[in-house]
Amino acid sequence: MPDKPPLVPFARFVDQPPELPVRGRDDHDGPEYVVEATVVDSGRDRVNLKGVTQTGEEVSIIIRVxxxxxxxxxxxxxxxDPARVRLARELPAPDGSITLRRTNDSVTIKGEHIQVQVTLKPFHIVFFGPDGRRLLDQNYSEKTAPGTLSVLPFGFSRVDGERVAFHETFAAEPDEHFFGFGEKFTEFDKxxxxLEMWNYDPAGVHYEQTYKNVPFFISTRGYGLFVDSVMPVQFDMGLSNHSVSGIIVPDSALDYYVIAGPTLKDIIPQYAGLVGSYPVLPPKWALGLWVSSGFDHDNADKALASARQLQEHDVxxxxxxxxxxxxxxxCWADMQWDRAAFPDPEGLIRELKAMGYRVSLWMNCYMGPESExxxxxxxxxxxxxxPDGEVWSGDLWGNTGYHPPVCIIDFTHPEAVAWWRELVRPLLRMGVDVLKTDFAEAVPLDVVAHNGMSGLQLHNLYTLLYNDIVSDLIAEETGRVGLVWGRSSYAGGQRHGAQWGGDSICTFPAMASTLRGGLSLGMCGHALWSHDIAGFHGEPTRELYIRWAQFGLLSPLARAHGTTTRLPWDYGDEAYRIFQQYASLRYRLLPYIYSHAVVAHETSLPLLRAMVLEFPDDPNTYAMDLQYMFGADLLVAPIYNVEGCRPVYFPAGRWIDYGTHEIITGPQTRWIEAPLDTLPLYVRANALIPTLEAARPIEEAPFTPLIIDAYLLDxxxxxxxxxDGVTSVSAAIQGSTLALEYVGPHKDVRLRLVPLLGQTTIEQVTLNGLVVPEPEHSENGLLEIRLCSP
Known part of the structure; x- marks a missing residue:
């Protein structure tokens, strides 16, 4: 029963939002909902309607392409309501053709890729794709056998005479599936x-409650839907009634956008453009490994020792x-160094930088009473x-007494923002490169902000204000993009750059839930996501440490951090060797990773991709949340158990085992047994993977020399x-000839043909139509062709 409380109540130290209207069988008054409408006026791209509910109340409806x-x-x-917060930006008028057609009982507006048909009486909205295929339509017809309405249609509800929420209900087709809603740790297919859009600090990753909520989802029918509200929107995706999906919006308006594909990959960039937020393009160093001194009592000597050990161990x-x-x-977080533990922070930062590190510091947006x-x-x-005019103070560190009660900086107060920026600025001028923007999920309901907003209105918005301030300050002081490493977020938060999956515990189920959260967040266009390798709370076992490191080092961003050591040699020689192996692999793959980061910056398509995003026509991928595509061409299937085995699904096409070069033909599922040093990793056949010869320090310059590993069958x-721009390479096996085409700015590029079973023996190579007289071979005998010389 979904509405019954759990056996063990969820320990909350973040306020819950107010209860939304729930109607029982005897509540015969029902909701107010629109039954008919008349046209007030219209334009080329819009129609303004006067709607009338079943009791005669009038409402305003605007429908616009x-x-x-x-x-x-x-x-x-x-x-x-002029005070209502909107996150969608005003888009320029579409350049393409838009037509509006009116009849006595309907209005149809047709855009270039979407059309909407409105029946005036009885009122009904249907959305279609450009080919006329129905995408989404309202559902008013769901009733119980006695005839009681069992949905909340297009309208609103009152409690004690006061309107508490707007709502909408759509048909959920029998074969329809839904993805997104932010970093939800539940099953990927929603x-x-x-799903409730209310930011929490859930102190874990096992819940629907999460740090990053996004009121946006994508359907397998080829549309996306974004609700423009910072209030605690609730989505019911076929739970209460399997035939419908419903939205409840406790705001002063119901404001939603339907986005037509036709493909899932077409929807995400349009949503990102709507909220005006594509992911930042990170500096290249951010794509390397991040290592933390840990959430533990720290000092300068300890931090420097860890930094030196990483280099001594060649990690x-x-x-x-x-x-x-x-x-x-x-005093957390007044941005002041503990001079007893860190007597010379400027010297510490200089020394870390002299060792080749970029420096990251933790922060949050609260302040303890012991600070001056x-x-x-x-x-x-x-x-x-x-509300009584006193400063709000509360325990936001988990009701454990771990830290004294704190107050929350009011980022709606311009003077508070200016004052707080000056606390942060000296850190950046010392040489700090990036700030970990922790917390920001706990704005209580009963606070009042300087600009008059209530805690209810500010709660979800607060994280955007916080991260905007820090990101803008970093950009201002460094001249680079304002990269932050954030825990909480909301719609549009992909603009802040790096985000990590919060405070997971050190277990295999937590590792799996972490992946689910990352996949769901990626469907909302948050591309630069990460997580704490081996979990945050507790001490991982050796096996978990290794398996999570394999997963983490092939994630969009990679960081080792926790409440206990995450240095690989502390888990034994085998763990150290395997960690070093996969860290080196990550660095060799940096050209591939960075290229996908550019694509993410331009389109908001994630680096960590759900299988359904790459294979939307394969129903087997709809619920798949324990394997993923890392970019377009690498299939990663982390091991999430001590037994070292799991099923792996291979979509249609041919796949190549990265380690053995075995060719696997899909679609099929295989049971894979992987030794502890092996991550199930597969390359899409015919992929050209850009790599570096060996792991080395990252420079903010074009990668060189480049080696393109060609997993070529045809x-x-x-x-x-x-x-330096875009490099294009084409490789084709034509009989016994390898025909290569190369165009691009890179000056030192080689293509290495990976030997595969059944691959034709190459007797001749051509490059841009000219025969290559003497193709080279690498040290291990692989055919290697220089595409461009330095």
Whole structure:
């Protein structure tokens, strides 16, 4: 029974949103919903309607084509609310053709890639793709056998005479599946689930409650839907009634956008453009390994010792992170160094940089009462306030007494923002490169902000304000993109760059849930995602450490961090060797990873891709959430158990085992047994994978020399993005000839033909139509062709 409480209540230290209307069988008054409408006025791309509910109440409805593939639907009662927060940006008028056709009983607006048909009486909205195929339509018809309405249709509900929420209900087709909603840790296919858009610190990764909520989803029918609200929107995706999907919006309007594909990959960029937020293009060093000194009592000597050990053990690492204890306990987070533990922070940063590291520091947006800056902030009203006019204070560290109660910086207060920026700025001028923007999920319901917003209104918005401020300051001080490493987020938060999956415990189920969260977040266009290798809370076993490291080092961003050591040699020689093996693999793959980061920056398509995103026509992929595509061509199937075995699904086509070069033909599922040092990793046949010869320090310059590993059976192409532009490579086996085409700015590029079973013996090579007289061979005998010389 979905509405019964759990056996063990969820321990919450973040306020829950107010209860939304739930109607029982005897509640015969029912919701107010639109039954008919008349046209008030119309234009080329829109129609304004006066809707009438079943009891005669009037509402305003605006339906508009706002982009070639996007329709906006806005339902308000008597007047628009100027205080309502909107995250969708005003898009320029579509250039393509838009037509509006009216009859006595309907209005149809047709955009370039989407059309919407509105029947005026009885009121009904249907959305179609450009080919006329139905994408989505309202559902008013679901009733119980006695005739009681069992859905919440297009309208609103009141409690004690006060409107508490708008709502909408759509038909959920029998074969329809839904993905997205943010970093939800439940099963990837969200059909049969109820999703609440309310940021939590769930102190784990096993729940529907999560740090990053996004009121956006994608359907296998080829559409996406975004609800423009920062309030606790609730989606019921066939849980209460399997025939429908429902939305409840406790805001002053119902404002949603339907986005037509036709493919899932077409939907994500349109959504990103709608909220005006494509992922930043990170500096190359951010794609290397991040290693933390850990969430533990720390000091300069300990941090430097760890940094030196990484180099002594020849573990490639680009970013060294220092967590909470660089500040004084009880003062978190006033951005002031604990001078007892870190007597010379400037010298520490200089030394870390001299060793080749970029430096990351932890922060959050709260402040403890023991800080000398606390009285200044309190006196000037820089904290969120209680309704009685006193500063709000509470335990936001888990009700454990671990840290004194804290106050929350009011980022709606311009003077508070300016003051707080000046606390942060000196860190960047010392040489800190990136800040880990922790927390920001806990704005309580009963606070009042400087700009008049309630805690209910500010709760989800707060993380965007916080990360915007830090990101903008980093960009201002460094001249680079404002990369942050954030825990919480909301719609549009992909603009802040790096985000990690929160505070998982050290278990295999937590590892699996972490992957589910990352896949769901990726469907919302958040491309630069990561997680704590081996989990955050506790001490992982040797097996878990190794398996999670294999997964983490082939994630969009890679970081080792936790409450106990995450240095690989602390888990034994075998763990150290395997960690080093996969860290080196990551660094060799940096040209491939960076090229996909450029694509993400331009399109919001994630680096960690759900199988359904690459194979949307294969129903076997719809619920698949324990394997993924890393970019377009690498299939990764992490091992999530001590037995070292799992099923792996291979979609249609041919796949090549990265380690053995065995060719596997899909579609099929195989039971894979993987030794501890082996991650099930497969390459799409005919993929051209750009690599480096060996792991080495990352430079902010085009990768060189480049080696393109060609897993060629017949014909493959590569479009490689780098700092100097786009390089295009085509490779085809034509009889006994390997025909190569190369165009691009890179000056030192070789193509290496990976030997595969059944591959034709190559007797001649051509490059851009000319015969290559003497093809080279690598040290291990592989055919190697120089495409361009330095």
């Amino acid at each position: 706002v982009a070639p593939g996007i329709v906006r639907v806005l339902l308000e009662d008597d007047a628009s 059909r049969g689930q109820r 490639p690492c680009s970013v060294f992170h220092i967590d909470t204890y660089w500040q004084r306990h009880g 800056y606390y009285p200044v902030a309190k006196e000037n009203g820089y904290f969120l306030m209680s 014909h493959g192409t590569l479009r490689l993005h780098d700092m």
